[in-house]
Amino acid sequence: MDLSPNTQLTGLAIPVEGMHTREERLNPFPWFEKMRKTSPVTYDEHRSSWDLFRYDDIVAILKDPVTFSSVRPTAGPVLLGSIIGMDPPKHHQMRNIVSKAFTPKAISELEPRIAEVVHELVNPLKTKQQMDLIHDISYPLPVIVIAELLGVPPEDRQLFKDWSDVIVKMPEDSTENEVQSFFRERQKTRQELDDYFMKVVTERRKNPREDLISRLVHAEVDGQHLTDHEIMEFCILLLAAGNETTTNLISNAIRKFIEEPHLQEQLRQQPELMEKAIEEILRYYSPVLATNRVVTKDTEIGGKQIKKGDQVIAWIASANRDENKFPVADQFKVDRTPNQHLAFGNGAHFCLGAPLARLEARVALPIILSSFHNMEFPEGTELTPIPSTFVYGVKALPVQYNP
Numbered sequence: 324m325d326l327s328p329n330t331q332l333t334g335l336a337i338p339v340e341g342m343h344t345r346e347e348r349l350n351p352f353p354w355f356e357k358m359r360k361t362s363p364v365t366y367d368e369h370r371s372s373w374d375l376f377r378y379d380d381i382v383a384i385l386k387d388p389v390t391f392s393s394v395r396p397t398a399g400p401v402l403l404g405s406i407i408g409m410d411p412p413k414h415h416q417m418r419n420i421v422s423k424a425f426t427p428k429a430i431s432e433l434e435p436r437i438a439e440v441v442h443e444l445v446n447p448l449k450t451k452q453q454m455d456l457i458h459d460i461s462y463p464l465p466v467i468v469i470a471e472l473l474g475v476p477p478e479d480r481q482l483f484k485d486w487s488d489v490i491v492k493m494p495e496d497s498t499e500n501e502v503q504s505f506f507r508e509r510q511k512t513r514q515e516l517d518d519y520f521m522k523v524v525t526e527r528r529k530n531p532r533e534d535l536i537s538r539l540v541h542a543e544v545d546g547q548h549l550t551d552h553e554i555m556e557f558c559i560l561l562l563a564a565g566n567e568t569t570t571n572l573i574s575n576a577i578r579k580f581i582e583e584p585h586l587q588e589q590l591r592q593q594p595e596l597m598e599k600a601i602e603e604i605l606r607y608y609s610p611v612l613a614t615n616r617v618v619t620k621d622t623e624i625g626g627k628q629i630k631k632g633d634q635v636i637a638w639i640a641s642a643n644r645d646e647n648k649f650p651v652a653d654q655f656k657v658d659r660t661p662n663q664h665l666a667f668g669n670g671a672h673f674c675l676g677a678p679l680a681r682l683e684a685r686v687a688l689p690i691i692l693s694s695f696h697n698m699e700f701p702e703g704t705e706l707t708p709i710p711s712t713f714v715y716g717v718k719a720l721p722v723q724y725n726p
């Protein structure tokens with residue numbers, strides 16, 4: 324069973340020095356700080372990979388896709404066949420084509436519909452006094468939005484949700500049995516998703532509509548089109564890369580607004596601060612903790628010799644707390660400016676879905692704040708971190724409130 328560091332990208336729980344216990348996973352930031360100060364470029368024998376913790380080193384590798392390749396050994400069925408696992412020139416070509424369909428304008432047109440969906444999710448909760456914000460709002464929202472964006476018909480919504488559940492699921496523990504059944508389930512889901520999207524792509528080729536898949540079918544750069552297989556891979560990547568991350572952005576924001584309750588009233592009174600607040604959440608509680616690269620030629624980072632073939636893990640959540648880049652980095656400053664965080668990566672693979680994630684948060688958070696007052700954790704709440712060294716968030720977010 325492959326439990327090598329490459330499974331990092333599937334979100335599997337792998338042993339990482341500073342992230343063993345529940346408390347450490349919930350708050351890995353002291354470990355990041357220690358590493359930035361004592362061993363910012365360090366080789367982990369156990370995972371056979373380099374860990375990078377400093378902002379400047381991480382920007383340098385993300386900006387150099389020739390030396391630091393995104394073509395990683397297969398890591399589970401979900402992510403790497405698609406654009407996120409490609410290098411130039413293929414990556415550039417693919418990115419140009421999908422960007423034609425996935426434009427900021429196409430995304431911004433979704434705003435009214437996103438608001439409608441948020442209201443649909445929020446309204447039934449107004450007569451209650453407690454919810455699980457993740458189960459009730461921040462999990463379903465991105466799944467519904469992506470389903471609609473892709474043009475998945477309403478009757479297939481449940482099917483689609485079940486697949487999304489499996490794609491973002493983690494094994495409950497690292498026993499051989501659990502991990503094996505996890506991989507089997509994922510493989511099966513992947514096959515079902517392949518079949519489903521293949522059918523939709525074929526159909527949209529014949530009868531185009533106003534949806535992303537139809538736009539992908541017709542997107543063209545210099546006479547180049549995407550193949551059906553490439554479109555299908557891209558659709559599945561959107562599910563894997565876009566849903567859980569956006570869920571965590573919204574729930575990490577509410578977690579912070581509960582930890583520092585004055586933020587709730589401040590953002591109600593000064594809604595113009597919301598965009599900056601979202602950037603600060605992305606920096607402070609980055610939904611993606613790390614990404615990785617494979618080194619293509621012998622090189623040096625921070626005085627350390629790195630060999631061709633080595634793996635490098637870039638801890639972007641650590642870069643986002645680097646005191647050399649962000650003054651008082653461990654403080655949440657709602658209007659922090661400038662705020663060049665790396666939550667969406669940097670360079671060629673900069674998150675394609677950033678405008679969508681930001682839009683969903685910008686629409687959802689004000690509606691949540693205006694619908695639920697005095698949000699707090701019910702007494703005795705102990706947050707449980709997602710068992711992953713790749714994504715950062717909690718499994719459930721119980722919230723008590725006055726409507």
Ligand code: HEM
Binds near residue numbers: 566609667
């Ligand atoms: C790439 C983070 C939401 C689609 C990335 C990368 C990061 C990231 C760090 C770069 C990975 C690397 O360099 O190896 C996030 C965060 C999100 C989010 C924090 C939410 C807060 C989304 C959404 C979508 C999406 C909503 C689409 C619906 C993608 C795609 C790529 C990507 C397609 C690959 C781009 C490329 O390789 O050129 N994301 N993402 N992401 N993301 Fe996101």
